[in-house]
Amino acid sequence: MAAPHRSYFEDVEVGTVVETPAMTVTQAHITLYSGLTQDAAEPGAVPDLLPLCLTTGLGWRIEKPPLAVLAFMGFEWRMVAPLRVGDTIHSRARMAAKRSMREGGVIVEDREVINQRGEVVHQGRFTFLVAKRPT
Amino acid sequence: MAGPARRWFEDIVVGEEYESPGRTVTESDIVLFAGLSGDYNVLHTDAEFMKASIFGERIAHGLLGLAIQAGLFSRATPAYATLGSAGLRWKFKGPIKIGDTIRVRARVAAKKEIAEADRGLVTLERRVLNQRDEVVQEGETDLLVERRPVGGR
Numbered sequence: 001m002a003a004p005h006r007s008y009f010e011d012v013e014v015g016t017v018v019e020t021p022a023m024t025v026t027q028a029h030i031t032l033y034s035g036l037t038q039d040a041a042e043p044g045a046v047p048d049l050l051p052l053c054l055t056t057g058l059g060w061r062i063e064k065p066p067l068a069v070l071a072f073m074g075f076e077w078r079m080v081a082p083l084r085v086g087d088t089i090h091s092r093a094r095m096a097a098k099r100s101m102r103e104g105g106v107i108v109e110d111r112e113v114i115n116q117r118g119e120v121v122h123q124g125r126f127t128f129l130v131a132k133r134p135t
Numbered sequence: 136m137a138g139p140a141r142r143w144f145e146d147i148v149v150g151e152e153y154e155s156p157g158r159t160v161t162e163s164d165i166v167l168f169a170g171l172s173g174d175y176n177v178l179h180t181d182a183e184f185m186k187a188s189i190f191g192e193r194i195a196h197g198l199l200g201l202a203i204q205a206g207l208f209s210r211a212t213p214a215y216a217t218l219g220s221a222g223l224r225w226k227f228k229g230p231i232k233i234g235d236t237i238r239v240r241a242r243v244a245a246k247k248e249i250a251e252a253d254r255g256l257v258t259l260e261r262r263v264l265n266q267r268d269e270v271v272q273e274g275e276t277d278l279l280v281e282r283r284p285v286g287g288r
């Protein structure tokens with residue numbers, strides 16, 4: 001039986017850019033999100049943290065096997081422009097740095113959320129602890 | 136003025152502290168969030184795989200904890216006249232496991248006037264605590280808050 005495909009610390013190349021498929025943010029996403037979390041927005045607007053949540057899932061729909069993430073360590077994020085219901089977003093991520101640790105390694109990723117007009121609406125930097133390839 | 140009181144930028148005082156009610160994070164929350172976000176990472180969805188991990192069981196998505204914290208914050212204090220978030224700096228310090236009860240403690244760290252005359256920037260330090268008072272997440276969030284309208288109360 002083949003092991004599930006995953007990308008390990010060793011597979012990450014600094015400078016690589018990954019672009020996800022796009023998705024339209026609908027009122028259904030907002031209703032589900034706000035019902036689940038109690039985090040709301042003005043009518044017609046998209047809650048500030050929702051695009052980030054959705055693009056994390058979009059990151060699973062690329063051809064490259066998913067990163068073997070051991071822990072999401074932290075991130076910085078800026079909301080550059082507002083999003084409205086009906087906007088279509090995707091994300092672009094660039095591997096900015098990697099650092100080997102005793103257990104796994106740290107990957108730093110710069111990520112942008114982009115709307116249907118190609119405008120960057122949110123952007124920031126993520127830090128993950130990723131597993132090394134099992135020996 | 137009708138409607139619930141909203142606190143303008145001028146009403147918020149640096150150093151104010153708030154603590155929210157608690158919320159127990161359930162398996163249902165995690166399953167729903169996986170479905171909504173599309174993040175089906177084994178950390179959150181594979182109980183058998185996670186038995187062998189350092190956590191010993193499935194854990195909540197970090198972003199789920201962050202989003203629940205945002206909801207709890209709205210119950211910790213009378214609503215700000217918030218226009219939106221400008222940004223955040225956030226650290227995930229420890230796991231949120233199924234059945235953990237989390238709450239948020241927040242403190243107004245800074246207020247800043249910005250170019251737009253109708254709003255200001257409020258920076259909050261936030262800590263997400265579990266039932267053992269362990270900090271599981273912490274960071275700073277920048278909120279854009281409306282100024283009191285000219286002639287308003």
